[in-house]
Amino acid sequence: MTDAGYIPESDQPSDTIIAELRSVSKHFGDVVAADNLNLSIRKGEFLSFLGPSGCGKTTALRMLAGFEAPTSGDVLLDSEVVNNLEAHRRPVNMVFQHYALFPHLTVEQNIGYGLRQQRPRLAKPVIAEKVRKTLELVRLDGFEKRRIWEMSGGQQQRVALARAIVNEPKLLLLDEPLAALDRKLRKEMQIELQNLQRSLGITFVLVTHDQEEALSMSDRICIMRDGRIVQIGSPRDLYDQPKNRYVAGFVGTSNFFDGKVSGTGRDHVSVTLAGGLILEGVAVGDIANGQDVCVSVRPEQIRLNRSPDKKEGFPVTVSNRIFLGEHTEYLVKHESLGEFLVLTPRQTELNDGPFNTGDTLLASWDPGAALILDRA
Amino acid sequence: MTQRTRNWLLLAPAGTWFLVMLIVPLTVVLIYSFGERATAGGYSPAFTFEQYANLPARWAAFKNTMVLAPVGTLAALLIAYPVAYFLAVRVSPKWKTILLVLVIVPFWTSILIRSYAWIFLLGGRGIPALLEWIGIEGVRLINTPFSVLIGIIYGYLPLMVFPIYVNLERLDKRLLEASSDLGAKPWRTFIQITLPMSIPGIATGCMLVFILLMGEFLIPALLGGGKVFFVGNALVDLFLQSRNWPYGSAVAVTLVVVMLITVTIYMRLIKRLGAHREDVSLM
Ligand SMILES: Nc1ncnc2c1ncn2[C@@H]1O[C@H](COP(=O)(O)OP(=O)(O)O)[C@@H](O)[C@H]1O
Ligand SMILES: [Mg+2]
Numbered sequence: 001m002t003d004a005g006y007i008p009e010s011d012q013p014s015d016t017i018i019a020e021l022r023s024v025s026k027h028f029g030d031v032v033a034a035d036n037l038n039l040s041i042r043k044g045e046f047l048s049f050l051g052p053s054g055c056g057k058t059t060a061l062r063m064l065a066g067f068e069a070p071t072s073g074d075v076l077l078d079s080e081v082v083n084n085l086e087a088h089r090r091p092v093n094m095v096f097q098h099y100a101l102f103p104h105l106t107v108e109q110n111i112g113y114g115l116r117q118q119r120p121r122l123a124k125p126v127i128a129e130k131v132r133k134t135l136e137l138v139r140l141d142g143f144e145k146r147r148i149w150e151m152s153g154g155q156q157q158r159v160a161l162a163r164a165i166v167n168e169p170k171l172l173l174l175d176e177p178l179a180a181l182d183r184k185l186r187k188e189m190q191i192e193l194q195n196l197q198r199s200l201g202i203t204f205v206l207v208t209h210d211q212e213e214a215l216s217m218s219d220r221i222c223i224m225r226d227g228r229i230v231q232i233g234s235p236r237d238l239y240d241q242p243k244n245r246y247v248a249g250f251v252g253t254s255n256f257f258d259g260k261v262s263g264t265g266r267d268h269v270s271v272t273l274a275g276g277l278i279l280e281g282v283a284v285g286d287i288a289n290g291q292d293v294c295v296s297v298r299p300e301q302i303r304l305n306r307s308p309d310k311k312e313g314f315p316v317t318v319s320n321r322i323f324l325g326e327h328t329e330y331l332v333k334h335e336s337l338g339e340f341l342v343l344t345p346r347q348t349e350l351n352d353g354p355f356n357t358g359d360t361l362l363a364s365w366d367p368g369a370a371l372i373l374d375r376a
Numbered sequence: 377m378t379q380r381t382r383n384w385l386l387l388a389p390a391g392t393w394f395l396v397m398l399i400v401p402l403t404v405v406l407i408y409s410f411g412e413r414a415t416a417g418g419y420s421p422a423f424t425f426e427q428y429a430n431l432p433a434r435w436a437a438f439k440n441t442m443v444l445a446p447v448g449t450l451a452a453l454l455i456a457y458p459v460a461y462f463l464a465v466r467v468s469p470k471w472k473t474i475l476l477v478l479v480i481v482p483f484w485t486s487i488l489i490r491s492y493a494w495i496f497l498l499g500g501r502g503i504p505a506l507l508e509w510i511g512i513e514g515v516r517l518i519n520t521p522f523s524v525l526i527g528i529i530y531g532y533l534p535l536m537v538f539p540i541y542v543n544l545e546r547l548d549k550r551l552l553e554a555s556s557d558l559g560a561k562p563w564r565t566f567i568q569i570t571l572p573m574s575i576p577g578i579a580t581g582c583m584l585v586f587i588l589l590m591g592e593f594l595i596p597a598l599l600g601g602g603k604v605f606f607v608g609n610a611l612v613d614l615f616l617q618s619r620n621w622p623y624g625s626a627v628a629v630t631l632v633v634v635m636l637i638t639v640t641i642y643m644r645l646i647k648r649l650g651a652h653r654e655d656v657s658l659m
Contacts, residue, residue, distance in 0.1 A: 067553055087556045099555040104572050113568075167558065177524035 017079070018044040019064060020170055024073035026059050033059040035227040036073070041171070041205060046197050048206045048214040049093050050250065051224030057207040058097070060224075061173050064205065066090045078170070091236050093164035094173040100149045107362075108144040109158055110137065114167040134166040137196070154185045161193075165200060174206045178213060181330050190216055211250055215239075225249050241284055244374040246289075249295045255340035256293040257301075258375065261287055269372045275336035281370030292375050299343040301369035305332065305362040306352050313364030318357050330355060332363060333362065397502070402632070408624035409528065417619025427626035434627055436562075437610040440596070443591040444521060444606070448528035449536075449582050455535050456536035456581065461570075463537075466543035467553075474582065479534050491598040494530065494568050498599065500525045520603030527595040536581040543577025544570070579646045583639070590635050 012361035019041040026034040033056045041047055049057040061074050062068045074081045082090065093114065102110050114117055115127045135141045148156060152211040159179060164172055177193070194217045195205045197322045208214050215235045221231045223238065223246075231243040235251070237242050242248035245256060256277060263270040269283045271293060279295045287293060305313060316332035319339065328349060330342045342363060344355075355361060409427055414420040463475055483491060496502050500516040507515050517523050547570065555565040593608030601610075607627060614624030 063559060067557075085551070088559050088561055092557075094554075095559045096550055096554060098550070100548065102551060102552040102554070102569060113555070113560075117559035117564060119563075163558070 013305045018043040018077070019205075020076040020079075021060070022062070022074040022076065023351060024060075024063060024070045024075060026056075027071045030229050032319055033068070034063070038231065039222060039229065040138075040205060043099055043237060045219045046204045046206070048192070048208055048218040048221045050208055050211060050214040052223050053209055054201060055224045056227040057209075057224055057229075058175055061094070061175055061205065061207050062136050062169065065092055065094045065173055073262055091169055092171040092173060093167050093169035094175065095160045095177045097163050097175040097177075099190055101158040101159055102180070103148050106144065107140065107146045107148070108135075110148065110159055110164045111166055113163060117205055126300070131168055134162045136167075139190075141149045147176075154189070155178055155277075157181060157189065161196070165196070165202065168200075169202065170204050172204050174204065176207055179208075179210075181292065186213070193217060211252070213249065221251070223250055236239060242296070242371065242373060243285060244376045245294050246376060247294065248371070248373055252298065253341065254296045254298050256373075257297075259293065259295065261289050261293055263374070264289055268367055273336070277336045279370060280367040281372045283372040285374065287372055287374075293372050294375050296371045296373050297339040297340075297365055297369060299329070300327075302340075302342045302363055302365045303347065304332070304344055304352075304355060305341055305364065306355070306359075313362035316361055317361045318355050318359045318361065319358055321355065326371055328354075332361070334363070335358065379485050405625045407632070408622050409624075409629045411622040413620045413622055417621075419621040428630075429576055430623060431626065431630060434610050437607045437627075438630075438634070440521070440524075440604055441590060441606045441608075441631075444528065444596075444604075445586055445592075446456055448525055448532065449586045450584055451525065451529050452532050452536045453578065453582060455512050456543065457578070457624060459533075459543055460577075462536050463576035464541050464547070465570075466548075479537055482530075485535060487594060487596070490531070491527055491595060492522070494527055494599060495644045498526065516601065518530050520605050521600075521604050523599040524604045527599040528589060528592065531595055532585045535588070536585050538585065539580035540574060540577040543574050543580075544634055547573050575646070575649055583642065586641070586642075587635065 006193055007249070017040045021037045021039045023033065023296070024034055024037040035056075036278060037060060041214070049060060051057055059068060063070055064077075066082070066085055066089070069083050075083050077085075077090065077092070102113065111134055112127050112271055113132045115122055131144075132141070135144065138161055139154065140158055140162065142298050143151070143155065145231055148159070151159060157180070161177070174193075178189050189263060190213060193204070193206075197217075206214070206217065218235060220232060220234055221238055222232045225246055231238060231247050237249060238251045242251060248254045257271075257273055258273040259273040261270040261281065262278065264283075264287065267282065268280045270288055271281065272296075273279065281295050303313075304316075314334045314337060317332045319329040319333050322329040326346055328344050328346070330344060333337055333339045339364075349355070403600065410423050410425070411419050412422040412424060412426070459479070463472060463479075467475060468566070498504075500518070502517075504515045504517055505655055507513075522580050551569055552565055555569045556562070560568060591608050592606055593612055596604055596606045597612075610627055611624055611631075612626060614620050
């Protein structure tokens with residue numbers, strides 16, 4: 001199971017749009033589970049919906065699967081509006097959150113289920129052969145006759161995956177497929193899922209609340225909040241160019257310093273913090289003078305320095321240190337900025353460290369590393 | 377206290393109950409069945425197979441029971457399943473409670489009173505009169521096997537609905553979505569998922585109704601009018617009217633044996649049907 005090697009990205013996702021949400025909203029009574037969603041899913045891409053629990057990810061997925069019809073707007077598959085097309089008529093398959101495997105059928109029967117529904121009927125040997133190949137693909141050969149309850153969580157996960165991909169769907173929907181697995185297994189399955197997606201060329205749409213999962217597997221991530229899409233982009237775009245504080249906080253970790261815009265230059269914006277301190281940074285999107293914003297600085301962009309002769313930087317004291325192997329994470333305190341995180345590569349420590357709790361250091365960063373973000 | 381003693385103590389009430397209420401009476405009945413009728417009625421000790429030799433005289437009662445109990449069970453199942461399915465799968469939670477109560481309401485009145493209602497409905501001035509009015513004449517319903525069957529189905533329907541309802545209610549509805557997602561049309565989902573998954577509920581309901589039906593006497597007495605009688609009626613007659621206890625005992629023993637055989641065969645069948653499930657439970 002651990003021999004899942006890395007399969008390089010083969011073809012870049014094409015520009016063909018395979019599915020689309022157009023101004024899609026979904027109301028459950030007073031609850032607005034989806035609010036004016038607009039999204040194009042490209043053929044062959046790995047797209048993730050990322051957001052906290054209850055933000056409408058599952059609802060979006062269920063509208064693509066055909067379990068819910070949108071209250072307004074259109075769902076398109078292959079350029080056709082399918083708002084009211086029943087799930088069993090859509091060329092789309094889903095891996096359910098808790099797998100929803102059929103307990104009265106064997107592993108083999110579970111995987112062959114979709115093939116047995118096809119009309120005109122597929123010949124028995126054809127079904128058997130497809131099931132066998134898929135079992136091999138998810139490395140479950142030998143488990144054909146097992147009952148579902150005789151399988152471990154990780155194995156059940158792969159049966160669920162096999163049951164969906166054996167049908168060669170145009171769109172594979174995965175609702176938090178790895179949430180029930182332990183950390184180690186989850187890591188392995190992330191690699192396996194990504195490899196599978198690349199070798200099969202099936203379009204994957206994954207729902208998750210785990211940022212690391214989304215960042216490591218997806219071609220594009222769709223960040224959601226309260227039923228709305230906040231930002232869509234590649235993991236790198238979202239990390240480097242978050243649209244607002246919410247996205248910056250959801251994709252990776254960051255330090256936020258709240259303040260008001262006090263000056264806008266050509267490249268740099270100055271922000272005056274509550275304590276009177278002025279920080280410089282680059283604006284992402286439109287920022288107006290006097291606007292409430294926050295300055296976001298990633299922990300790994302901050303340098304710690306012992307030499308007190310250099311006067312640049314903020315004097316801080318180390319209040320906590322966590323050794324992470326390649327990196328060390330410091331929690332440092334500045335009298336005006338408050339506490340913030342710094343991630344330091346091991347090399348810095350070898351040259352200048354180690355920094356201990358209570359040490360007084362200088363913290364600094366390039367103005368280009370400080371992003372001025374809308375506080376929403 | 378050791379674990380062992382504690383186990384025994386915990387089992388004691390059930391064990392005592394089992395002994396006093398089941399084993400002892402059965403033994404007494406078994407002994408009686410080999411005895412003779414005392415001249416004034418009741419039991420006089422003897423060892424004879426005469427009572428068993430006389431069993432064919434009550435063949436009609438056995439025949440009626442062995443036909444109407446399974447047919448009634450099957451009919452109740454066919455009616456109860458859609459009701460239970462509707463309640464468990466289709467009805468919104470708001471209506472569910474109300475409709476469930478409606479299923480139970482008949483239990484608030486005695487079966488005796490409810491059967492009298494059927495006597496009227498099926499009797500000369502009930503449905504037959506209505507049929508006559510639209511031109512269908514000479515229909516007789518009361519005091520026929522059909523009227524007994526109607527009474528049985530009516531009386532035992534809730535007992536069939538509930539186990540199936542509970543079973544279907546517990547059924548993970550995501551399995552139905554998964555089936556649909558994999559391309560199964562609604563009725564294929566029903567045949568391939570819902571029905572097999574509800575076998576335990578069906579088994580429990582049938583078992584419950586069938587066993588109780590084997591001992592039924594009130595409904596045949598009221599709606600069969602002495603023409604369609606069950607073994608239960610024969611027992612009432614033998615023990616209470618003609619006071620032939622040994623013969624009654626022989627009939628009772630035979631009924632128990634027949635019941636044991638049927639139930640054993642039935643269990644085997646269900647076990648084979650449900651062999652794929654780890655959680656097949658009959659009760
Ligand atoms: N069938 C439903 N009936 C009523 N409310 C629902 C239903 N499905 C989802 N919701 C509500 O819609 C919101 C979004 O739910 P969901 O899409 O499941 O979120 P997520 O998958 O992101 O956790 C939640 O507030 C949830 O309570
Ligand atoms: Mg969800």
